[in-house]
Amino acid sequence: MKRIWNFCRIVLSYLLSRTFRRVIHWGKPVSVSLEPVNLCNLRCPECPAGTKTLTRPQGTLAPELFRNVIGQLAPELAFLTLYFQGEPYLHPGFTEMVSHAKSMNLYVASSTNGHFLDPESARATVRSGLDRLIVSVDGADQESYAAYRAGGNLEKVLEGLRHLADAKTMLASRKPFTVIQCLLLRTNRHQKAAIRKLAKEVHANKVEFKTAQFNNFQNGNPLMPEEKFSRYKKVSESQSQQVTLSPRYKIKNPLRNHCFRMWSSCVITWDGLVVPCCFDKDARHVMGDLNVQRFDEIWDGENYREFRKNILQNRKSVDICRNCTQKF
Secondary structure, eight states: OHHHHHHHHHHHHHHHHHHHTSOOOOSOOSEEEEOSBOOOSSOOTTOTTTTTOOSSOOOBOOHHHHHHHHHHHTTTOOEEEOOSSSOGGGSTTHHHHHHHHHHTTOEEEEEEOSTTOOHHHHHHHHHHTOOEEEEEOOOSSHHHHHTTSTTOOHHHHHHHHHHHHHHHHHTTOOOSEEEEEEEEOTTTTTOHHHHHHHHHHTTOSEEEEEEOOOTTGGGOOTTOOOGGGSSEEEOOHHHHHHSTTOOSEEESSOOOSOOTHHHHEEEEOTTSEEESSTTOTTOOSOOEETTTSOHHHHHTSHHHHHHHHHHHHHGGGSGGGTTOOOOO
C-alpha cells in the first residue's frame, strides 16, 4: 500500500506540474536503475563502455554501497534495474545483489549480452529470483550479429540461453522472464522472422525489437536502417537548404516540455552518483553523491528541482534529451 500511495503521489504531482508549468514534486522514485559495473567484454560501436569512451571512472559497485542504497529506497521503490552501462555479469556479486533486492520484495530486472550464462551462472541466476532478463541478440547469424556486437559470438549467446532454459526447468522456476532484444539495424532489419525462430528454439519468453540509438545521428550512420525501423527521420531538402549546417537527420520525438522519468525514476552509477536518466551515460548532470548524502536529500534537492524546471521550460535545451524517445 505504501508503494501504491507513493506512485499515486508521483503521478498527481507530475500532472499538476505539466498543467501549471512549475515544479510540483511529491513522492519517491518508483523505479531505479543501479549500475553494477561499467566495464564490458564487447566493443559495440555506439556504446561508450564498449568503445572505452566513457569520461567517468570505471569500476564495480561496492556491496556496502548497494545495501545502503537499497535500504534507503526499498520502502517506496517497486522496480529495480541492475544495469546501466557495462555487462552486469562482470560483477562477481551480481546474483547476490539480486537475491538481496528480492528479499526486500522488489521486482528486479537486468540486461546482458549473454556471454556469461554458463550452466553454473544460469542456475545462480534462477536461484537469485531475478524477475526479468533481457538478452541482446542483434542478428540471426554471426555476420549480422557481429556488425554491432563487435567481439561477440552469437552461438555462445544462444548456448547461454539454452543453459538458462535448462536451469529454469531443473529448478522448476518460471523466472527469469527471458526477453530476446534486437536493435533494428540496416544489417538485421530483414531478419525479424529468423530472430523470432531463434527465440523459440532457445525457449525465450518474448522477442522485442527496438530502435537503435546513434550518438552522432545528425549525419547518419552506416548501421542506421530505413526510417520505418528507426527513431530518426531525414530532414527534407528544403529544410537543409534554409540552414547550411542543418543536420540530415533528426529524432522523431517532438521533445515536448515534460518527462515522467524526472518525477518517477533515476539512475545511480557504480560509484554512487545520482543522475537523471539512462541517457546521461557520462554522468554530466550529477544530482548528488550517495557516498556523502542521503537519497532523500538529493531527490528533493535544489539540483533536481532546477533540472526538472528546465525540462518543463525548454527540454530541447537539455543535451541528454536530444536523443530521447520518452514522450509522456
